[in-house]
Amino acid sequence: MTHVACASGVELLMDFIEGVLPPDVQAALEEHVAGCERCAAFVASYQATPRILRDATAISLPADIEASLKAFLRARTNAFK
């Protein structure tokens, strides 16, 4: 395993980031990304994607929904009496 094309590298990206590839494959991919501007850009955006979507969907619990939960549990359990 020495040659990595962008397409085959992309397929291995998750395993690469999680560090579960065999060491020689990991090394070959690292070498490819270090020398490929397109893959470096791709990896950056691939890693940014979860963070952007996590922040965009980080909603808090509205007070009325919290109150409904407690009323619901009060009616059906022995808690929140």
Place this chain on the structure above:
Amino acid sequence: MVVPAVEPSDETLAARAAAGDNSAFEAIVQRYQARVFRLACRLTSDTDAPDVLQDTFLQVYRHLQSFRGDSQFGTWLYRIATNAALMHRRSKARHPADSLDQYLPRFDADGKHAATPVQLQVASHADELLDRQTLADKARDVIARLPDTYRDAFVLRDLEDMPTAHVAQVLGIEPATVRQRVHRARLMLRGYLSDLVGVQP
């Protein structure tokens, strides 16, 4: 001198609640309600999340005695919440399948990226290029458009930031399968973010 109160661990609370201490159950609800609600929104919708939240804690209350400590309490509770969300989703009519394959990266005949580096990295800046509310609305919509199995793995692994091994436990699948599904979801969502800011993936 005031000694700061030490928060009891999840496992301590779970043991007390299982033994009938209602204040311990209330403390568990207090500790996890916001996280469960957020998870429920991500796995179902804003409208369904309140029901999922209620179902989850009722199930937790009823099944506390069966928590054996084989996994962390948080993982156990997430499994209950995830199952409640999936049950809820199953009971709803599914929207028509809507492929996100168009957002997958493209390569030339030699397997090289077809897009330029500037085009390839633009998704990284989607949060700077779009206003907060637009991005929040689009994010919610596109996550709901993912194939269900990709959505579940992606939400738990990447949005809830759980380790892959815990996601595997919650979903009852192999870690390699989690990684494969999360990977496909990331590829689609990355391309979608590029498209949102005006660059074809």
